[in-house]
Amino acid sequence: MVCWSSTKLLNICIAALCKAQKLEKAEAVLIDGIRLGVLPDVVTYNTLIHAYCCFVSIDAGYSILNRMREAGINPNVISYNSLISGATRKCLLSKSLDLFQEMLQIGIPPDVWSYNNLMHCLFKSGKPDEANQVFKDLLHSNLSPHPASINIMINGLCKNGYTDNALMLYRNLQRHGFVPHIVTYNILIDGLCKARRLGAARRILKELGESGHKPNAITYSTVLKCCFRYRQFEQGLDILSEMRSKGYTFDGFGYCTAIGALVKTEGRLDAAFELLDEIEKEGLECDKYTHTIIIDGLCKSGNIEGAQRHLNFMNRMGFGYNMVAFNCIIDGLCKAGYIDHAMKLFKSMEIKDSVTYTSMMYHLCKAGRFRSASKLLLSCLKGGIDVLKSTRQAVLDGLHYKGFISEARKLQSKIQLARLKR
DNA sequence: GTAGGGTTAG
Numbered sequence: 001m002v003c004w005s006s007t008k009l010l011n012i013c014i015a016a017l018c019k020a021q022k023l024e025k026a027e028a029v030l031i032d033g034i035r036l037g038v039l040p041d042v043v044t045y046n047t048l049i050h051a052y053c054c055f056v057s058i059d060a061g062y063s064i065l066n067r068m069r070e071a072g073i074n075p076n077v078i079s080y081n082s083l084i085s086g087a088t089r090k091c092l093l094s095k096s097l098d099l100f101q102e103m104l105q106i107g108i109p110p111d112v113w114s115y116n117n118l119m120h121c122l123f124k125s126g127k128p129d130e131a132n133q134v135f136k137d138l139l140h141s142n143l144s145p146h147p148a149s150i151n152i153m154i155n156g157l158c159k160n161g162y163t164d165n166a167l168m169l170y171r172n173l174q175r176h177g178f179v180p181h182i183v184t185y186n187i188l189i190d191g192l193c194k195a196r197r198l199g200a201a202r203r204i205l206k207e208l209g210e211s212g213h214k215p216n217a218i219t220y221s222t223v224l225k226c227c228f229r230y231r232q233f234e235q236g237l238d239i240l241s242e243m244r245s246k247g248y249t250f251d252g253f254g255y256c257t258a259i260g261a262l263v264k265t266e267g268r269l270d271a272a273f274e275l276l277d278e279i280e281k282e283g284l285e286c287d288k289y290t291h292t293i294i295i296d297g298l299c300k301s302g303n304i305e306g307a308q309r310h311l312n313f314m315n316r317m318g319f320g321y322n323m324v325a326f327n328c329i330i331d332g333l334c335k336a337g338y339i340d341h342a343m344k345l346f347k348s349m350e351i352k353d354s355v356t357y358t359s360m361m362y363h364l365c366k367a368g369r370f371r372s373a374s375k376l377l378l379s380c381l382k383g384g385i386d387v388l389k390s391t392r393q394a395v396l397d398g399l400h401y402k403g404f405i406s407e408a409r410k411l412q413s414k415i416q417l418a419r420l421k422r
Numbered sequence: 423g424t425a426g427g428g429t430t431a432g
Contacts, residue, residue, distance in 0.1 A: 085423065113423060120424075148424040155425065186425045218426045225426070253426070260428065292429040299430095327430040359431040388432055 006038045018051035046078050053086025058095055061086055081113050088121035096121040112146045123156025131156055151183050158191025182213045193226035221254035228261030252284035259290050263297035288319050295325045299332030327355045334363035354386045362391050370398030381418040
């Protein structure tokens with residue numbers, strides 16, 4: 001009795017450490033436990049398998065399976081499901097299939113989640129026919145499908161371009177008493193939107209309203225994304241205000257979707273800034289990607305000072321070094337004709353990438369400053385930074401055009417040398 | 423355990 005409860009304690013402790021990604025500590029606790037006579041059980045090892053699959057690798061998870069066998073504990077369906085779901089997450093189809101097969105061979109009967117994971121993995125790997133076969137196997141087995149099985153099917157069919165089949169399956173199941181969940185509605189709305197089937201998407205949205213389920217944050221960001229994708233800006237903004245008036249919950253993700261779409265598709269910075277205010281009021285967070293889209297939008301609209309101010313604002317907010325924003329500002333400065341200013345900023349940057357270089361070189365070439373561009377190209381070659389072929393060519397052509405033939409030849413040979421080294 | 427993504431050059 002004492003032993004049983006101490007194993008349970010051990011498991012709670014290991015589970016907490018695994019959840020915090022402290023795998024080494026979890027292992028240490030396991031070793032200490034064994035030394036004190038607390039025997040790990042199948043739950044202990046399954047917890048470790050799950051954690052290793054999540055944070056290390058499937059192979060690391062599998063080695064725990066071997067360790068548990070050596071300790072005289074037989075793996076169960078949960079051990080295998082953890083491995084298969086890990087493989088599914090990483091889209092390792094052959095591993096998923098092997099594990100499923102292995103499970104059957106050693107006589108562990110798969111449960112509905114084994115099937116679900118396998119279906120999901122097949123869909124993610126672009127094998128809808130095979131996934132459909134697994135679904136049929138599930139229906140013919142003595143197991144009953146979980147609501148998630150249906151969702152995985154509908155989602156997989158949509159993602160693989162079989163929106164009609166997804167809709168047919170949905171209607172068919174409904175006739176047989178299937179009650180869709182909010183997840184099902186969201187999957188269908190997204191799938192139909194992406195397939196440009198807006199009428200059908202609207203019908204599902206209406207059904208969702210009539211079902212008694214409440215649309216959630218995912219529903220809204222899906223619908224919003226769809227509105228902006230098809231340039232229905234006013235409708236998108238209407239949906240936003242409708243949500244506000246009805247007091248629906250909306251998360252930062254949804255706001256970011258809306259802001260990004262507004263700026264990228266039509267340069268609607270006014271509306272974007274309004275939403276940014278609203279995010280703050282709601283106590284939600286806007287991520288660095290969305291802030292960077294705003295900075296780029298400001299640059300593209302010619303408001304480089306505004307972009308600079310927004311970058312300063314990001315710094316004050318505690319966002320780290322934002323190379324992409326610098327790249328946007330450099331590009332904006334060049335396009336506005338302030339190449340020297342851009343060059344100064346370029347030189348001050350702590351970290352640069354191929355975009356920084358490509359952008360700067362392109363504009364130097366455009367301004368006829370081929371020798372400066374050539375210098376930058378040389379430092380790219382030295383630093384192993386990739387540059388677009390067209391930009392490389394522009395530098396070479398420019399040197400030729402200006403009559404710097406020997407410089408062009410030297411550069412050409414250095415480009416070839418760099419290519420050979422790779 | 424299944425649903426909504428992402429930033430910059432050319």
